Amino acid sequence: xxxxxxxxxxxxxxxxxxxxxxxxxxxxxxxxxxxxxxxxxxxxxxxxxxxxxxxxxxxxxxxxxxxxxxxxxxxxxxxxxxxxxxxxxxxxxxxxxxxxxxxxxxxxxxxx
Amino acid sequence: xxxxxxxxxxxxxxxxxxxxxxxxxxxxxxxxxxxxxxxxxxxxxxxxxxxxxxxxxxxxxxxxxxxxxxxxxxxxxxxxxxxxxxxxxxxxxxxxxxxxxxxxxxxxxxxxx
Numbered sequence: 740x741x742x743x744x745x746x747x748x749x750x751x752x753x754x755x756x757x758x759x760x761x762x763x764x765x766x767x768x769x770x771x772x773x774x775x776x777x778x779x780x781x782x783x784x785x786x787x788x789x790x791x792x793x794x795x796x797x798x799x800x801x802x803x804x805x806x807x808x809x810x811x812x813x814x815x816x817x818x819x820x821x822x823x824x825x826x827x828x829x830x831x832x833x834x835x836x837x838x839x840x841x842x843x844x845x846x847x848x849x850x851x
Numbered sequence: 852x853x854x855x856x857x858x859x860x861x862x863x864x865x866x867x868x869x870x871x872x873x874x875x876x877x878x879x880x881x882x883x884x885x886x887x888x889x890x891x892x893x894x895x896x897x898x899x900x901x902x903x904x905x906x907x908x909x910x911x912x913x914x915x916x917x918x919x920x921x922x923x924x925x926x927x928x929x930x931x932x933x934x935x936x937x938x939x940x941x942x943x944x945x946x947x948x949x950x951x952x953x954x955x956x957x958x959x960x961x962x963x964x
Contacts (some may be wrong), residue, residue, distance in 0.1 A: 770949045770950070772949075772951075772952075774952070774954075780956070781938075781954045781955060781956040781957065782889075782895060782938065782952075782954040783954070784951050784952060784953065787949045787951060789949055794949045795949070795951055828892070830894055830895070832952075834949070834950060838883075838950060839897055840897075840950060840952060842894035842895055842896070843894060844893065844894050845893075845894050847892075
């Protein structure tokens with residue numbers, strides 16, 4: 740069964756450093772998403788991406804965040820200058836024509 | 852008011868019990884509704900969609916009341932493996948084919964022997 744994959748599973752970084760979180764969506768899906776979940780809190784929408792551009796972004800997704808689909812298979816989330824409060828689980832999701840979103844296993848980002 | 856509200860629990864129930872979770876949502880223009888399940892430190896997984904007519908999948912029954920903006924999930928004959936956090940999820944009023952999922956904070960269920 741096709742699945743969404745994410746790398747790395749855990750990323751530790753120093754405050755102020757740039758991180759890139761990687762996702763490989765399901766191959767024939769067209770809509771891609773990033774969500775985050777701070778420990779003990781709810782899952783929050785960050786951004787949706789379709790046809791190589793952002794469809795919608797949340798207030799959390801400020802100028803420090805960017806997304807890219809550089810090669811037609813990977814879907815990346817970049818945080819330019821990480822803050823302590825960026826520590827969270829980041830989930831990638833992809834959606835096909837059926838409408839259901841399939842989530843990857845997540846990347847745990849720890850900012851020290 | 853929160854967009855999606857759930858009782859955080861935890862609900863501690865014995866195996867075989869019936870347990871019900873409730874959820875309310877604030878935006879009357881919301882289009883679609885779901886229950887997801889999330890195990891500790893794992894990704895959310897779709898449990899079932901929720902329709903106005905109500906729908907059942909084995910031991911799980913979901914109901915939607917649009918007038919009250921209320922969603923429910925009933926689990927019958929609880930199993931140990933049902934222990935997880937149950938997330939109420941709503942799709943907001945968007946256009947263009949993409950679906951922005953709005954999650955509740957989740958209700959934790961612990962089923963004990």
